[in-house]
Amino acid sequence: RAVPTLPKSGERLRGYSEDRNREDGRMSKLTVIGAGAWGTAFSLHLARLGHEVAIWCHEPKTAENIRRGENIDFLPAMPIPQAVRATLDLSECTHNAEAIFFAVPVQFLRSVLAKIDIADIPQTAIPVSLAKGIEQASMKTPCQIIDEALGAKVPAVALSGPSFAEEVAGGKPTVMVAGGRAESTRAVMEIVASDSLRVYSSDDRCGIExxxxxxxxxxxxxxxxxxxxxxxxxxxxxxxxxxxxxxxxxxxxxxxxxxxxxxxxxxxxxxxxxxxxxxxxxxxxxxxxxxxxxxxxxxxxxxxxxxxxxxxxxxxxxxxxxxxxxxxxxxxxxxxxxxxxxxxxxxxxxxxxxxxxx
The missing domain is CATH 1.10.1040.10 (N-(1-d-carboxylethyl)-l-norvaline Dehydrogenase; domain 2)
Structure with a gap:
């Protein structure tokens, strides 16, 4: 009987289905909205798994730094591969995205969402909140804000847990939980899970947020x-x-x-x-x-x-x-x-x- 081996560090796991990728072997096309420490770190993680990653930056300076290989202001001393594509164009990065990860502080999330043309987002795209907090004006959670702004084509998934940006970016072992509808949480787990990031599922999005x-x-x-x-x-x-x-x-x-x-x-x-x-x-x-x-x-x-x-x-x-x-x-x-x-x-x-x- 063959002894199973762990994938190389940063390699994605295939424990939820035999292979979620299409028959042509192409990895997922993903978008990260927000280029602070957490958004940058998560983009690095996704890129390590072979996904196509576009990261939206609020400031031109941040986009330029990422293109040069380092987000000096928010995640210094962490090399960024060319697989992470920085952009200032929300339409460009959301077009054809299979999942959109929102790493924007909650108090600014609604204003960023207002800039997105819903028509640019595929009907099947999964919105994923990486934010933690409650909006002061509305007393709503990030997923509630996302659902409201995008018309809830696919209800947002909350992805949360004890996860410092620097450690996720460095491939240190981390666990998180994805909360939402079963089919969406399963898809998110398959996209992000690796030997360095273990993801559990939950249907209690409210409790998680x-x-x-x-x-x-x-x-x-x-x-x-x-x-x-x-x-x-x-x-x-x-x-x-x-x-x-x-x-x-x-x-x-x-x-x-x-x-x-x-x-x-x-x-x-x-x-x-x-x-x-x-x-x-x-x-x-x-x-x-x-x-x-x-x-x-x-x-x-x-x-x-x-x-x-x-x-x-x-x-x-x-x-x-x-x-x-x-x-x-x-x-x-x-x-x-x-x-x-x-x-x-x-x-x-x-x-x-x-x-x-x-």
Whole structure:
């Protein structure tokens, strides 16, 4: 009996069907919208698998840098092969695309979608959200925004999980979960899965997106703990009580309770609450060092989605009668009505109660 061998690093797996490619062997034609660190990293991953990849850039400078082989501003020191084609033309990159991956910050997603001519997108193209957060104006998730803007020809798939851009770009082992309709999630899994990126499926798109949004808020709190030098015990406390908030909000909004304990929930929460690579963690640490939120936003080019998600998550929670004390404390710090230290004290001195109320 032959011993199975793993594919070479970065090679795609064929475990979901004997071979999803057409009879002519051509790989998928894919589009990535957004050339920040995450969009660039995911484009690199897709290109390594042999797919045709077009990446849309908002700025001419970014497109030129990618054509020269390096996204200096957003993903430096990571060589970009010619297989990743940078463009400023949305029509060009969406035409004939089999899947479109949206790696745009949630607060800007709708404005980018408004520039896309729906007629350019094939009827069978699968929209995939790589974004994490909730739009402030509408309180909608990325997939809801995409469905609304594109007319839901094919409902969007949420692809999420503990996945730092630099590590995905470098081919480090990563797991993610694809949430949506069965046929779409299966197709996405077959497109992106490799020996370095394992993808699970779920029909709980709602739960995945809520987890992905709220964990960013909790990562801000983890950064504050680090900045205040509160120790490892506080980080563990934050993760476990933050998980309780994830569970409550996901359940209240119609998601599956178990999703909070999965890849997009606990998995991503642990990663972003324990690593300085997380932008939200970095932002929280800067808050703890005394930097006002508006100053941090103005000084850094990167976006910490948790800052924009926190007030929306709190509003949604209040609307559904859900208690989110950590998110509420974060909002107070961002708004300048409390300090990180006073918020930590307030959380620790809340009324005593059972861990699991009956």
């Amino acid at each position: 809520i987890c992905s949004a709220l964990k960013n808020v909790l990562a801000l709190a983890a950064g504050m703990c680090e900045g205040l030098k509160l120790g490892d015990n506080s980080r563990a406390a934050l993760i476990v009580r933050g998980l309780a908030e994830l569970h409550r909000l996901v359940t209240a909004l119609g998601g599956r309770p178990e999703t909070a304990f999965g890849i997009a929930g606990l998995g991503d929460l642990v990663l972003t609450s324990t690593s300085g690579q997380s932008r939200n963690f970095q932002f929280g640490k800067l808050l703890a060092e005394g930097r006002p939120a508006p100053d941090i936003i103005a000084h850094y080019r990167w976006v910490a989605e948790g800052v924009f998600t926190a007030p929306v998550a709190l509003e949604l929670a209040k609307k559904h009668g859900v208690e989110l004390p950590i998110a509420e404390a974060i909002c107070a710090v961002i708004e300048g009505t409390a300090t990180p230290a006073s918020s930590a004290h307030a959380l620790m001195t809340r009324p005593l109660k059972p861990e699991f109320p009956r």
